[in-house]
Amino acid sequence: MQLRVAGIIKESVVDGPGLRLVVFAQGCPRRCPGCHNPHTWDPAGGTLVEVEEVLAMVRKNPLLKGITLSGGEPFAQAGALAYLARQVRALGRDVITYTGYTWEELLELARRDGAVKELLELSDYIVDGPYIQEKRDPELPFRGSSNQRIIDVPASLACGRVVIASWGG
Numbered sequence: 001m002q003l004r005v006a007g008i009i010k011e012s013v014v015d016g017p018g019l020r021l022v023v024f025a026q027g028c029p030r031r032c033p034g035c036h037n038p039h040t041w042d043p044a045g046g047t048l049v050e051v052e053e054v055l056a057m058v059r060k061n062p063l064l065k066g067i068t069l070s071g072g073e074p075f076a077q078a079g080a081l082a083y084l085a086r087q088v089r090a091l092g093r094d095v096i097t098y099t100g101y102t103w104e105e106l107l108e109l110a111r112r113d114g115a116v117k118e119l120l121e122l123s124d125y126i127v128d129g130p131y132i133q134e135k136r137d138p139e140l141p142f143r144g145s146s147n148q149r150i151i152d153v154p155a156s157l158a159c160g161r162v163v164i165a166s167w168g169g
Ligand code: SF4
Pocket: 028, 029, 030, 031, 032, 035, 036, 037, 038, 040, 071, 072, 073, 099, 100, 101, 129, 130, 131
């Protein structure tokens, strides 16, 4: 199974708690003004990688707490990323997914798209919503603008409302 990526960072400490491998998915339809990663917009850009190659990088590094899926828009490649997330969780690591969709938009999408539902449910945390330049706050941990929420996915699904992660600030 293949993924189209803008890049992969093998070790990061700024994309969620602990040491993390970060996959920047290629392709984003949103085009937010002030987006930090406009080179990730073109869905035909970036490079193709085998999901197994990414998994091998995770397996090789016992210090990784987990992976972070960023973009671009990870949910535009939900099938391949859900497969990756499932394998990563089987290795005992966690999954954080950044998305330009709001939590409410994702729940709606998940009703129509099984792959979106799967990636949503396989994410331990979702950082939701587009980057909004007017709401930029450089003091916020792990996100760019104050509209973005760090959502505890299992807790939110269990109680039917957004539960902010304890490290969500
Ligand atoms: S959703 Fe994210 S990657 Fe896409 S344009 Fe907005 S800020 Fe950039």
